[in-house]
Amino acid sequence: MKSSRLLSILLLLQTRGRMTAAELAAELEVSPRTVYRDVESLHTAGVPLYGDAGHRGGYQLLAGYRTRLTGLNAGEAEALFLSGAPGPAAELGLGPALATAQLKLRAALPAGLREQADRMRARFHLDAPGWYAADAEVPFLPQVADAVWNGRVLDVRYRRWKEPTDVDRRLEPYGLVLKAGRWYTVAGPGPHTYRVDQILRLTVGAERCEVPADFDLADHWRRSQEDFHARLHHGEAVVRLSPRAAARLTGSAARALEATGRAEPDGWTRATLPTESLDQAHAFFLSLGAEAEVLDPPELRDRLAATARALAAAYQH
Structure with missing residues (x-):
């Protein structure tokens, strides 16, 4: 409009x-x-x-001109209350500020919009972490957030997955990202991405840093996620799936099933699915049990067959 x-x-x-x-x-x-x-x-x-x-x-x-925002509609008011995530705000030390801001916003709304916003908050709750992901302790999150906001260099002891696991790094933090319940900082030089809960020790340096003028956090994160997924699935497996197994597929596997799936006379579907590695594919197709049959590659089929024989032998007694 x-x-x-x-x-x-x-x-x-x-x-x-x-x-x-x-x-x-x-x-x-x-x-x-x-x-x-x-x-x-x-x-x-x-x-x-x-x-x-x-x-x-x-x-x-004209310098000094300001407008007062009085044109919120019902959907906008509901979205503002739904966007308030108390868990992450509390982790950043902003829990009280968020509660106060929502209270002020609620008081400024007309009665009708206030009622709809209250109903939205009562009916929807956002809980980003997965079921089996334990809440990670993030003791240095407030310091990292402060360094992001104030442009301060950080000297950290960081634990990574490959050897040597514990390394010293000097970070120029550009921003913070909350992804699936975990906090990450995107930091230069690079930039690279670091899990905040893997910072073992932190010292705020005297040196200041600036975010490059052409850096956009949301755009960088989107591109890094695309690169990650492109590198993640570098193999393929030709499989036959029962209707029950096909219904269990999600994400890239479900998209591949839709793109390559071909129905067979017995009601099963033949498709080519992406795989990350031999170990990952072995564990995944093993979880589908007799509802899936791997036809190719031979090494994956042979490994699954060997596991099936070992399981059968274990359960004969």
Whole structure:
């Protein structure tokens, strides 16, 4: 809707300062021509907005102008309360601040929106970690968060998975990411990703650091996840699956089943599924029991057959 877009332009300029028509158009997913018309509408409405021509030009609000956000709709109010994650906020030392902010927001809402926001909070609870993942102790999370915020270098003793396991690192923290219940810091030089719960010792250095101007945390994390998954699945297995086994597949295996699956006369499905390694594939297909048959590669089929023979021998007595 145009009214929503006008408010978005106003808030973008208020929070980011000068922006070109092209930047506003990209942010709002409209054409620059639409931005020109919207800016003219804001002018007509008396908003003190002006534009500068030239290479360093763009639109900006008159210095000191602020707008009060009074146009929240029901969905936006519900989303704001649903986005408040008390667990991570508490880990960062922001639990009381989050509770106070939500209390202030609730008090500012009209009665109807307040009721809907309360119902959303009462009916939905976010719990990101998996069932079998124990809560990890993250004693240095507040210090890492403070270093991210204030641009301070960290000297850490870090435990990694390969030898030598315990190493000393000097980190320039660019940001924090909460993924599946675990905290990670993306830090230079590199940058590289470090699990915060694997930091064994930490000292805040006197040296300051700055995040590179072209670094975007969300974009970097998305690309690193894509690279990780691309490297993760570098093998394939041709299998036959019963309907029960096919229903158990998730993620990349389920997508591969949909793309390559071919029904056979007995009701089973033949498909080519991605695998990470021989050990991982052996454990996974073993978990499917007699509901799956591996046809290729031969080394995986032979290993499963040997395990099946050993199990049969163990249970003969």
